[in-house]
Amino acid sequence: MSHEAWNELKPGTIIEDPGSASNHFTGHYRKGLKPEFNELNCIHCFFCWVFCPENAIMTEAEKISGINYDYCKGCGICANECPVENKPKPLIMIKEVI
Amino acid sequence: MRANKVLDGNTAVSEAVRQLDPDVVMAYPSAPGAPMLERLAMDIANGSLDTELVNMESPQSAISGCIGASAAGGRVFSSASSQELAQMHEMLFIASSLRLPIVIGIADRALSAPINYYADHSDAMAERDCGWIQLFCESPQEAYDNIIQAYKISEHQDVKTPVMVAMDGWITSHTMENVSIEEPSEITDFMGKRIPTYSLLNSTKPLTIGSFSSPNYYFEHKLNQFQGMENSRKIIREVGKEFGDRFGRYYGYFETYKLDDAEYGIIIMSSAAGTAKEAIDRLRSRGEKVGLLKLRVFRPFPFQEIQERLLGLKAIAIFDRNIVPGSQGGPLYNEIRSAMYFCEDNLRPKIFPYIFGLGGRELNLSDIDNTIKEIKEKTEKVESENGFHFVNVRYRQVNNE
Numbered sequence A: 001m002s003h004e005a006w007n008e009l010k011p012g013t014i015i016e017d018p019g020s021a022s023n024h025f026t027g028h029y030r031k032g033l034k035p036e037f038n039e040l041n042c043i044h045c046f047f048c049w050v051f052c053p054e055n056a057i058m059t060e061a062e063k064i065s066g067i068n069y070d071y072c073k074g075c076g077i078c079a080n081e082c083p084v085e086n087k088p089k090p091l092i093m094i095k096e097v098i
Numbered sequence B: 001m002r003a004n005k006v007l008d009g010n011t012a013v014s015e016a017v018r019q020l021d022p023d024v025v026m027a028y029p030s031a032p033g034a035p036m037l038e039r040l041a042m043d044i045a046n047g048s049l050d051t052e053l054v055n056m057e058s059p060q061s062a063i064s065g066c067i068g069a070s071a072a073g074g075r076v077f078s079s080a081s082s083q084e085l086a087q088m089h090e091m092l093f094i095a096s097s098l099r100l101p102i103v104i105g106i107a108d109r110a111l112s113a114p115i116n117y118y119a120d121h122s123d124a125m126a127e128r129d130c131g132w133i134q135l136f137c138e139s140p141q142e143a144y145d146n147i148i149q150a151y152k153i154s155e156h157q158d159v160k161t162p163v164m165v166a167m168d169g170w171i172t173s174h175t176m177e178n179v180s181i182e183e184p185s186e187i188t189d190f191m192g193k194r195i196p197t198y199s200l201l202n203s204t205k206p207l208t209i210g211s212f213s214s215p216n217y218y219f220e221h222k223l224n225q226f227q228g229m230e231n232s233r234k235i236i237r238e239v240g241k242e243f244g245d246r247f248g249r250y251y252g253y254f255e256t257y258k259l260d261d262a263e264y265g266i267i268i269m270s271s272a273a274g275t276a277k278e279a280i281d282r283l284r285s286r287g288e289k290v291g292l293l294k295l296r297v298f299r300p301f302p303f304q305e306i307q308e309r310l311l312g313l314k315a316i317a318i319f320d321r322n323i324v325p326g327s328q329g330g331p332l333y334n335e336i337r338s339a340m341y342f343c344e345d346n347l348r349p350k351i352f353p354y355i356f357g358l359g360g361r362e363l364n365l366s367d368i369d370n371t372i373k374e375i376k377e378k379t380e381k382v383e384s385e386n387g388f389h390f391v392n393v394r395y396r397q398v399n400n401e
């Protein structure tokens, strides 16, 4: 991908292309931990979806369907916010070899 | 028709702003510039000005409001002095890097401590690196003229950079003088409406400004901003000429007074130039070849033009109205000395740093006389230029024996 030179940029840091942050894959921020989703005990409260700072919680037909690891940065907020205590928990952080 | 009025600097500024019909005025009034905003508030309250006035709870909010309103495409005004300008500090950088046309009026006042209410340039000079264009005024007339030009410069497509217009607190902000106020329709004609290239309020063309920038882009954005300031060099001159052609008062980067055949020069900014001119007249009547350069534009600093103008003088005294502990001289001194570095050695004047007028300390005619005497002696004796000179300040030798 070629990046603009300073004289090609619009004055004032303007970005005219909405949602261009999705061009930036934050998955590589993960440093050894990743969330794992298990639908069994999930009550689909969407807490994880609301709190995820990277919009990495995926949904399908108004239900949580998994995690998009292209964007998940492994912060663990989703697992921390998930209210379900029954085992297996719907979201746990597991080791990931990188 | 042109109206001649007797106005103080603050009123002259608010007259100019009123004629430019701003969309938004952000108000956190601070002395001695408060009357600029109070007069505009009065006009808005009595219905003679169709402008949104927002009373803010802090200077930082006032400038933040200006940023938002300007990004929405509006013409905005605010004012700040001293501590209040210092409180705007971080937002000033954001306004300039977002390339937003904004004008703020400043009635320069010393910074605490100790608490002081009077004129010096510590407040504006502390903001010299924040990417704003800086214009300094000697008189209420210049305040009026500079505010009008400031909007034209700031809103120019190639510039799009905020401008601060500074005059000396009380001395200029509160002293009444004759001011020519131009016909409102002439001013409207001179300015035109602001035509923003985008507006945050345009829902059909959504955009993001001021987002995160990785190391991969930040540097490029900064250069883009830098270029806006560079472009302003040409526009400031063009606007000054256009203003002169229309209204008869011409403006450039600086004004010179009896400098053409001078051997010794004084460089000074703002109201103290009035005192310096009077002192120079008296010195001239005694046959001294002295002249003055009064700087109007501090940012962008006109280093090339200054260098050309000062070449060949024997010596110059540079008067800074603020003190930077630990520096080699005031900001004006450092800029000018640096500008003179590339001259031929035999053409470069001796350059002496003078600090004066802190916290409202007066500058007397005799101070200028003494300065000229001092730099003459030092030049003739080929003495070192190093070391500060403090004007009109008490120092007593203590005898410890």
Ligand code: SF4
Residues within 6 Å of the ligand: A041, A042, A043, A044, A045, A046, A047, A048, A049, A064, A081, A082, A083, A084, A090, A091
């Ligand atoms: S927070 Fe837990 S229970 Fe709620 S939707 Fe997410 S995974 Fe399911």
Ligand code: SF4
Residues within 6 Å of the ligand: A034, A035, A051, A052, A053, A054, A055, A056, A057, A067, A071, A072, A073, A074, A075, A076, A077, A078, A079
């Ligand atoms: S670990 Fe963080 S980034 Fe990844 S899905 Fe959970 S909340 Fe989102």
